[in-house]
Amino acid sequence: MLQIGLIGYGTVGSGVYERLTTTKEAVQQLLGQEFEIKAILVKDRQKKRTENVETVVTTEWQEFCELAQYDVIFEAIGGIEPAFSYTTHWLEKGIPVITANKKLVAEKGAELEKAAEVNGTYYGYEAAVAGGVPIINALKGNLATTPISRVSGILNGTTNYMLTEMIENHRSFADVLFEAKELGYAEADPTDDLEGFDAWYKIRILSRLCFGEWPTVEAYLRQGISEIEDWHVEVGEKIGFKLKLIGEAWYDGEKVVGAVRPAFLSQNEPLANVRGVTNGISLEGSTINQLLFIGPGAGKEATANSMVEDYLFHQRTTILSSIALRKEKGEEPFSHALLFITHLEREQAIAWVKEHHVSVIDTYSHHEGEGWIITSSRGEDSPYPTYPIYGNVSNRKQVEAVHSAQFGSL
Known part of the structure; x- marks a missing residue:
């Protein structure tokens, strides 16, 4: 027995x-x-x-x-x-x-x-990532030798619930955070969720399974949602983008790099439709194109089920002691970003984009400031709040723009 x-x-x-x-x-x-x-x-x-x-x-x-x-x-x-x-x-x-x-x-x-x-x-450790979604053992089993170029996902249900409510029901960050605590989605101290630690742990685990090596902490940028302002979400919604906390890792041809950060997703991105406390994980590679896993990211029953199934999986399956090195080169995951400035920062921001040769595609007005779609992927160098945009930027909504002749020479 x-x-x-x-x-x-x-x-x-x-x-x-x-x-x-x-x-x-x-x-x-x-x-x-x-x-x-x-x-x-x-x-x-x-x-x-x-x-x-x-x-x-x-x-x-x-x-x-x-x-x-x-x-x-x-x-x-x-x-x-x-x-x-x-x-x-x-x-x-x-x-x-x-x-x-x-x-x-x-x-x-x-x-x-x-x-x-x-x-x-x-x-x-199947249950350590995305609760009830069987992603770990899929990578160990059915996808054991499948080349992966990029893994990305919505890995934290608390922040996804909050952002969903802010976008769909036009609620404030503070209001939604209070409700998330009341519903038990957020802890009394929600730091791990809001500052991106929870998703950061999970993308590092996924990276190990996808690329065959445990990543160094320094290789993975971490940015949470605590500094997002309500009007940033409103501008993104006007344009037709959904704000999500995305964890991702990819092989750039020399090394595996990764990040957890807020990002805007266009409507044609599959993860844009992952709502509420649900988690979603995308695997990309030359032989699979894209695989999408969606399901409950936490919860007593879902997590417990994953633990039991994890044991049964290992008892019935022979797993190689070392994960196969199967990474393949992936492309830079985004080429545009959405930058936010207050009205008082406008002249200074124009000077910055000129100095750094950053092209401004569109600018959108809000009573608290402006949102600029830029072509540079150098958002980490920006002195202003800047979020990557994933998906086809040309499919954005046609909303009021505030183009200025000042951008003509950029």
Whole structure:
């Protein structure tokens, strides 16, 4: 009989327990043997959530270790420590560990995969990216040798919900953030979501699977949505663009680079239609053109389901110990950007674009300022708020422009 250990019994941990117990017969049939959840390690035994659990619940690490000869560990506590120490302990014993801990995987994944390889086991992290979307094992399995030139996605449901509400219902950033907390989409401290950390962890994990190497932190730009002003969203909407927090990575022919940043998407971009708390991931390559994965990015049931399916996938599939190096050169993902200035900054901004030989395609008026579509992809060098534009810029809406003769010589 398989013996299962569960570390953590919060939202995700309780979801794993419920998923395993409610589908026990089906899981046992797939595994070809019976299983039992032998013990659960929790931080606080006083919490009432474990009252109806039919197994041993303990706060003592040593007791948890001694309660069974585990065949698999489900880690559902989050953060780096003690999750890293716990995970390392079991991998070094040759026991597989399944996790949903994106921060741990992004920061310590190289070490933990190495520990798993050396000890003849595996480290499963399907649920660490996009909750219920089966992207990790698709890359490990069906797409194991498929060349990938670029991976991009909407990887954070909280920010996507907020931006969707701001665009579709013309609501303010502050108002939508308050509601996101009330609905449980955002934490009391939403820093990881708003500043792009959550998506940053996830795109680094996806990059490892797509390009065969763990990226350095320095190679990945991170910019969240906290500095977006409401009128920036309004201007983009007038033109026909949707603002999204995009995580992406691509191979430029020499190295893999990536970023998490707000970007405007034209209507013909598939990810533009990913709304609310839903996540979407796009894979691009010469043999696949574009594959799109869309589904729930978080939630108790979706994440727990991914963890259980991750275990079943590894039990039924032989995975190469090292991810195949399959990257192929991709093109610069955007060639236009949307730059925002206040009315007082106009003359200074005109001087800047002239000095840097940046072409202005269109300018759009708002009572708080102007939005300029520029051809330069050097938005990171701009002294003004500047967001990449993905998709066909020529398909934008025809709205009031404020062209000036001053741009004629640019």
